Amino acid sequence: MNKIALTGIKPTGTPHIGNYFGAIKPAINLSKNPELDCYYFIADYHALNAIKDKEQLKQYTREVACTWLACGLDPKKIVFYKQSQVQEVTELNWLLSNVTSKGLMNRAHAYKAMVEKSLENGDDPDALVNMGLYNYPILMAADILLFNTKFVPVGLDQKQHVEMARDIAKAFNKRYGYTFVVPEELIQEDVATIYGADGRKMSKSYGNTLPLFCSEQELKKWVSAIKTDSSLPAEPKSTDCTVFKIYKLFASNEQADLMAEKYQKGISWADAKAELFNLMNSVLSPMREKYNYYINNYDEVEKILADGSKRAKVIAKETIKRARANMGLD
Ligand code: TRP
Numbered sequence: 001m002n003k004i005a006l007t008g009i010k011p012t013g014t015p016h017i018g019n020y021f022g023a024i025k026p027a028i029n030l031s032k033n034p035e036l037d038c039y040y041f042i043a044d045y046h047a048l049n050a051i052k053d054k055e056q057l058k059q060y061t062r063e064v065a066c067t068w069l070a071c072g073l074d075p076k077k078i079v080f081y082k083q084s085q086v087q088e089v090t091e092l093n094w095l096l097s098n099v100t101s102k103g104l105m106n107r108a109h110a111y112k113a114m115v116e117k118s119l120e121n122g123d124d125p126d127a128l129v130n131m132g133l134y135n136y137p138i139l140m141a142a143d144i145l146l147f148n149t150k151f152v153p154v155g156l157d158q159k160q161h162v163e164m165a166r167d168i169a170k171a172f173n174k175r176y177g178y179t180f181v182v183p184e185e186l187i188q189e190d191v192a193t194i195y196g197a198d199g200r201k202m203s204k205s206y207g208n209t210l211p212l213f214c215s216e217q218e219l220k221k222w223v224s225a226i227k228t229d230s231s232l233p234a235e236p237k238s239t240d241c242t243v244f245k246i247y248k249l250f251a252s253n254e255q256a257d258l259m260a261e262k263y264q265k266g267i268s269w270a271d272a273k274a275e276l277f278n279l280m281n282s283v284l285s286p287m288r289e290k291y292n293y294y295i296n297n298y299d300e301v302e303k304i305l306a307d308g309s310k311r312a313k314v315i316a317k318e319t320i321k322r323a324r325a326n327m328g329l330d
Pocket of ligand 1 (some may be wrong): 008097139153
């Protein structure tokens with residue numbers, strides 16, 4: 001029987017190039033493994049903790065759903081759903097709460113960071129902490145355990161959460177008998193750092209992200225703003241620069257080698273940037289077209305998500321039934 005791989009994507013921002021290379025592309029590649037059944041979902045319950053504006057949550061949810069489809073997620077192969085449409089998640093969340101020690105939650109990085117921040121502000125340690133943040137790892141464990149998940153492809157920042165899901169599964173199995181598959185994180189080790197035009201790591205917190213599906217014009221403007229050194233047009237250039245690093249992300253190995261040769265021979269920054277723009281645009285254009293199609297035909301996306309949640313519920317119901325029975329509720 002195939003193993004289950006599952007991951008959640010929080011709708012807390014407009015998807016950017018960093019998300020594409022860091023999470024979307026690797027997850028879609030993983031789904032091509034014939035020995036895996038993949039469950040990918042939009043973690044809107046989790047987003048409630050950060051996004052308090054109703055329209056904004058809806059907007060980000062739409063953008064994230066359309067982005068994954070535009071990037072090649074095949075909803076026939078991958079069960080693609082919205083977390084809040086599989087309400088069994090919240091029931092499991094409660095059941096798991098009762099085998100989870102408060103001490104385990106106290107150790108969560110995200111919670112600890114908020115406590116630090118509250119203290120820095122001279123406030124009560126829990127001033128910035130709501131229960132959604134505090135219980136976040138239990139809800140995530142529910143997402144994972146509900147589907148008998150074996151592998152959880154995530155970035156390094158989520159490793160602790162998957163470890164907690166594993167601890168919770170073990171605690172439950174120990175008390176009530178074997179109920180849940182014990183999951184493992186699948187950390188993408190070889191993901192290159194993605195750089196912003198300022199040469200720093202691309203990150204929402206630096207405000208240097210490039211929306212994946214910005215217009216051609218915006219893309220051109222972004223490329224022209226990339227920081228370069230002051231070498232003269234004909235001088236050889238180092239490939240240890242932001243223009244080349246971004247080029248490499250989008251290029252095949254052959255394309256990257258060719259460009260490296262041009263750097264060695266001497267290429268003007270204007271020409272290097274023109275080549276970068278052309279390459280990025282040729283990769284992004286077909287995806288951008290699909291994205292715009294889905295955004296403008298969102299009812300199709302809603303159908304895909306509704307179908308995904310229907311498929312997800314089949315396993316979710318079985319798991320809930322088993323957990324309830326093992327706990328003595330039924
Ligand atoms: N916490 C994850 C993030 O911030 C999103 C997420 C929610 C998730 N539930 C999950 C990831 C279950 C993997 C499995 O990126």
